[in-house]
Amino acid sequence: xxxxxxxxxxxxxxxxxxxxxxxxxxxxxxxxxxxxxxxxxxxxxxxxxxxxxxxxxxxxxxxxxxxxxxxxxxxxxxxxxxxxxxxxxxxxxxxxxxxxxxxxxxxxxxxxxxxxxxxxxxxxxxxxxxxxxxxxxxxxxxxxxxxxxxxxxxxxxxxxxxxxxxxxxxxxxxxxxxxxxxxxxxxxxxxxxxxxxxxxxxxxxxxxxxxxxxxxxxxxxxxxxxxxxxxxxxxxxxxxxxxxxxxxxxxxxxxxxxxxxxxxxxxxxxxxxxxxxxxxxxxxxxxxxxxxxxxxxxxxxxxxxxxxxxxxxxxxxxxxxxxxxxxxxxxxxxxxxxxxxxxxxxxxxxxxxxxxxxxxxxxxxxxxxxxxxxxxxxxxxxxxxxxxxxxxxxxxxxxxxxxxxxxxxxxxxxxxxxxxxxxxxxxxx
Amino acid sequence: xxxxxxxxxxxxxxxxxxxxxxxxxxxxxxxxxxxxxxxxxxxxxxxxxxxxxxxxxxxxxxxxxxxxxxxxxxxxxxxxxxxxxxxxxxxxxxxxxxxxxxxxxxxxxxxxxxxxxxxxxxxxxxxxxxxxxxxxxxxxxxxxxxxxxxxxxxxxxxxxxxxxxxxxxxxxxxxxxxxxxxxxxxxxxxxxxxxxxxxxxxxxxxxxxxxxxxxxxxxxxxxxxxxxx
Ligand SMILES: Nc1ncnc2c1ncn2[C@@H]1O[C@H](COP(=O)(O)OP(=O)(O)OP(=O)(O)O)[C@@H](O)[C@H]1O
Ligand SMILES: [Mg+2]
Numbered sequence: 001x002x003x004x005x006x007x008x009x010x011x012x013x014x015x016x017x018x019x020x021x022x023x024x025x026x027x028x029x030x031x032x033x034x035x036x037x038x039x040x041x042x043x044x045x046x047x048x049x050x051x052x053x054x055x056x057x058x059x060x061x062x063x064x065x066x067x068x069x070x071x072x073x074x075x076x077x078x079x080x081x082x083x084x085x086x087x088x089x090x091x092x093x094x095x096x097x098x099x100x101x102x103x104x105x106x107x108x109x110x111x112x113x114x115x116x117x118x119x120x121x122x123x124x125x126x127x128x129x130x131x132x133x134x135x136x137x138x139x140x141x142x143x144x145x146x147x148x149x150x151x152x153x154x155x156x157x158x159x160x161x162x163x164x165x166x167x168x169x170x171x172x173x174x175x176x177x178x179x180x181x182x183x184x185x186x187x188x189x190x191x192x193x194x195x196x197x198x199x200x201x202x203x204x205x206x207x208x209x210x211x212x213x214x215x216x217x218x219x220x221x222x223x224x225x226x227x228x229x230x231x232x233x234x235x236x237x238x239x240x241x242x243x244x245x246x247x248x249x250x251x252x253x254x255x256x257x258x259x260x261x262x263x264x265x266x267x268x269x270x271x272x273x274x275x276x277x278x279x280x281x282x283x284x285x286x287x288x289x290x291x292x293x294x295x296x297x298x299x300x301x302x303x304x305x306x307x308x309x310x311x312x313x314x315x316x317x318x319x320x321x322x323x324x325x326x327x328x329x330x331x332x333x334x335x336x337x338x339x340x341x342x343x344x345x346x347x348x349x350x351x352x353x354x355x356x357x358x359x360x361x362x363x364x365x366x367x368x369x370x371x372x373x374x375x376x377x378x379x380x381x382x383x384x385x386x387x388x389x390x391x392x393x394x395x396x397x398x399x400x401x402x403x404x405x406x407x408x409x410x411x412x413x414x415x416x417x418x419x420x421x422x423x424x425x426x427x428x429x
Numbered sequence: 430x431x432x433x434x435x436x437x438x439x440x441x442x443x444x445x446x447x448x449x450x451x452x453x454x455x456x457x458x459x460x461x462x463x464x465x466x467x468x469x470x471x472x473x474x475x476x477x478x479x480x481x482x483x484x485x486x487x488x489x490x491x492x493x494x495x496x497x498x499x500x501x502x503x504x505x506x507x508x509x510x511x512x513x514x515x516x517x518x519x520x521x522x523x524x525x526x527x528x529x530x531x532x533x534x535x536x537x538x539x540x541x542x543x544x545x546x547x548x549x550x551x552x553x554x555x556x557x558x559x560x561x562x563x564x565x566x567x568x569x570x571x572x573x574x575x576x577x578x579x580x581x582x583x584x585x586x587x588x589x590x591x592x593x594x595x596x597x598x599x600x601x602x603x604x605x606x607x608x609x610x611x612x613x614x615x616x617x618x619x620x621x622x623x624x625x626x627x628x629x630x631x632x633x634x635x636x637x638x639x640x641x642x643x644x645x646x647x648x649x650x651x652x653x654x655x656x657x658x
Contacts (some may be wrong), residue, residue: 006546011544017530021530307632328526335487335520337541342544427520428601
């Protein structure tokens, strides 16, 4: 123990003397390595951020991988068949989508067409989620006013088993209590933003509905959507929506419910829905996107690795030159009793320290770069995810690993050389 | 007399360079006792440095036997050799081999900071100053080699050799780069170490310096012989 710490301390003193007497060389090593490590850090950070951006909301929007999804095309009898088939099923939910307007009556909404509120009227129709995309809607005509157009989704059960919406405030829908005359809805964050910004009166018009209910907003969820939306238990919507209204219908089930889907298909076909229009899709978006991202990441890491290799060559070059210069010093130290292993260790430790130090600088540059990007473009809606993005720790880890590996690669040959210096030859008079 | 510090018997060494192998030492016998000083004379190329490199464990003999206080160290491992170089031997070279980016005191401390045991900074400094005083250059402790004269540099190098209290001091033409007056001073400093029981082997071309040693040997044709005046 004492022996070891003596070695370690000796190594520390000798190494520091070496670095201090060769500051410029150490700096040159670092310069040659910096870009390589920075490339690794940037690729890792970029891929991590891309992954967050691409995968963070994909389950909310598309559903958890494995979920089975069936679209049911417009048909008068279909809703009744579906509702009946799903009665009492825990792992299957029917979702009925329609459009709704909340706010002043007889005005054209801020986001006419139902798009994101900060993009104003989108002209065409924004069709997201399960909402019907109707090109013609006379309730949206009129002077501009304080109203928001949103997609309204009614569900027969809790869809969060398939789409894990994140509750932001209030509470989620309750599917057990009896329907109320003032429908209890949960809005998404985009709708909540619109309400906060434009002081919109709580009156709701549902496309095709016979009367305007006054909704009770009981909660806000993050559903990953960029446009305003709201959710309501199917029972409550059914009070307002006459049969045959313009809606979309889809069914989501757990992977195990194949039998249920088979029965449902058979019954729908019997009710007159063409079998060709009853496609069941199994969600695998996350795995698919993740695979593509991983491929991209590997390609970019490969390129970063090449840049890093150039840095390693730089360290190696400087390291060999330094050992060549220090032949006499190393021979002398060996003559004075320093074990050759310790000398090799010191040479290696110097480059490892250089690598580590460089990786710190590269990580620092990466953090600053990310922050700068956040300040510069974080305000635009497209890059809003950059705004208060934390530097991914994986990028830091990759940077440190890159620095150490480069130090190891660039330092081991000089270290071997240092250990092999023959004392007798050097010290001969 | 008591047992010798070191005893070489029948030591041979063949060096292989670019040219054909050359047997430089061919049956060297030598004993060195505590407090004894030996001068080794010999023509250039006769193998004096080669002999010192074997004694100092920089290299190993091809044949023969090398005893250190009755322990056979003819074929010891490099790891043990390094430990012995640190604990038993002190080296002085013709070129002083001081590191130019370190002060005199730091150069002396190199022998203490070698991974063989550990002394805290205060003890290290005390030992360094004692060694520098011993050779009369304590006042130059903070100077770098570039600011020292040749004689001063060699005395700093001797302090570095002495700082671990070696039992055997090996000096390879330590006065070769000095004028004769400075050389005399350095030889006197080296000889004085035998008063405290150090064994000294001095390789030199200078007869006057050799004659200050207790015994003078001559290396020729790969063997050590008595000098016949
Ligand atoms: N690595 C080597 N390979 C082959 N021959 C060598 C090698 N090193 C030295 N020699 C030869 O070995 C012989 C002895 O060299 P050594 O340095 O021991 O002589 P020396 O007596 O110390 O000479 P000097 O008085 O000039 O210092 C010389 O002829 C030298 O050329
Ligand atoms: Mg010589």
